Amino acid sequence: MGKKVSIRQVAEHAGVSVATVSLALSGKGRISSDTVRQVKKSAATLGFIPNRSASRLRSGRSLLIGLVVNDIANPFFAELSADVEAHASENGYLSVIANTNDDIEKQASVIETMIGQGVAGFIIVPADTSTPDTFQVIRDHDMPYVLCVRDIGDGKADFIGFDNFTAGVMAAEHLVEKGHRTFAFVGGRLSVDNFRRRLDGVRHALARHGLTLPDNCVREGVPSRAIGLAETGDLLASGAEFTALICYNDFVAVGAYAALNQAGRTIGEDVAVVGFDNVPESESLSPPLTTIELYPRAIGNRSARALIDAVNGSSGPHERVYLAPELISRSST
Amino acid sequence: MGKKVSIRQVAEHAGVSVATVSLALSGKGRISSDTVRQVKKSAATLGFIPNRSASRLRSGRSLLIGLVVNDIANPFFAELSADVEAHASENGYLSVIANTNDDIEKQASVIETMIGQGVAGFIIVPADTSTPDTFQVIRDHDMPYVLCVRDIGDGKADFIGFDNFTAGVMAAEHLVEKGHRTFAFVGGRLSVDNFRRRLDGVRHALARHGLTLPDNCVREGVPSRAIGLAETGDLLASGAEFTALICYNDFVAVGAYAALNQAGRTIGEDVAVVGFDNVPESESLSPPLTTIELYPRAIGNRSARALIDAVNGSSGPHERVYLAPELISRSST
């Protein structure tokens, strides 16, 4: 009951000074256990909620972490965010979330806003065209930050991602095993490190078997259902030969399914399709899509752990963590 | 470049007082345009980022909004959250997000944490078993809050949701139109208002056609794929007669699909299925699922608007907004 209560009311109620209340509630200082008990009781009866703006201002310590992602409505980032939030919350941190929509200006603006709001550090999925310079403002403020999912080669931060090269190898090896000899790759942009490594992995694995992925069978594009549809359709129209199609992610694969169906190809028989991400939808497709699970939840969890460690001052060299992907084999291959 | 810069450094750089800097940057007070220009220039060159902990402490005004949802990884809430964030961000607000996992204790705890962090107000999808009393602590702090999606009959807050009754009517009318005469309903709990209203809508529409939904054809359960599978299987095993199955949401429908397939029923021919939510997955199912779109993005947007209006002190009676659902007819019916 009652309005906003400050440490002062608690002090009066408990018959001690505000300093004692602060010390008693934080567990610092050598306050007698009797006093601590009385203070806690007063705080509880009054419904005292400490004002973190004040404590942050005074102590510089913050219980807020900033999470900056491309688009939280994308299932991959939604899961990643959910695990960041869960781990942060377990450690008493609250998560501030903002979307960049892959716009580097928006990213700069939300980072600045978050610094102003006093976050203790950042977990960032770098927007397109980000470079280490992009995060100079964070370093200027001596704040820790963890980059994830997209590697921009920033040596001043931890990086948590997945092993794209191995993911590419897995997709290709699986298809070769299934007897395929001609391949195509749709979706993703050359400017993105994840794309290049994934493609390298595919080519590396094919080369081991004396096979190739011809340049005219690689179609770039911002990964989306629409690009999957358009580029796969274009590829088919071009007369390119392939019995196995690797899609940059599951959304692209959904588009590719539509294009292949339109062209009268039977997925899982005439042509095999592999995606990446293992979004929930991939299991419900017809036929269910073979895909590479990249573990967004684990990335979220590891990132939160790395950041909170850094906030707590555990120094040491920055770490680069690449989580191993896993092939989920279904009937599309 | 350089470390944290405060209003004091800006004042020194510009050769004015801190009061003038504050007034100039906020646009309040009658500061000469020359001074304003000079102050802004100094602020920019020094890379000044105002400390919001300090301004909030002093002025009581906050640019933080608290968003409390069940589970941000659920696509429905992910989309809702994305739109809250977008609208908040457009208005200069940052979003603090926390999951409750539908646990009312967790909900109480995150609300308290958020109050401590100084949010200006709340957008909340009430966790299961919430009552208006649950939010007393928010009212005690004179903070505005908007409830959404789940109606708990709290007259002290705005409510933004969808019209469940009409959604139920739509589902039933559509099935009757398609020639169905026997019905079943799977998933959802009687304790949830959305469930009761949706079911009422179904029954109301059926009654208009002299049809009924027998009690033994209604199977409750926490909405999930697993419940859809188990309860639909059970329903089939019980020998209940139905040619049309209404699922509480699309997740339940995915489970129902599996149970119906196992039982050798052909969806879209022997039996029709309708879901609610129009999750991306519903379009990719085989056959594509007829479902009711409930517009989570619009709910997010409206909620953010309502909250920001309330924060800005636009008083007036609390509003209850029910967005009209829309039937998305696909081949499962």
Place this chain on the structure above:
DNA sequence: CTGAAAGCGCTTACAG
């Protein structure tokens, strides 16, 4: 049009 000063609610040396 501008500045000096008080104060928001905490935390933290410092003194006792």
Place this chain on the structure above:
DNA sequence: CTGAAAGCGCTTACAG
């Protein structure tokens, strides 16, 4: 073991 006092970075009457 406890309290008085300073100060974090702002905003805002108040005075001039």
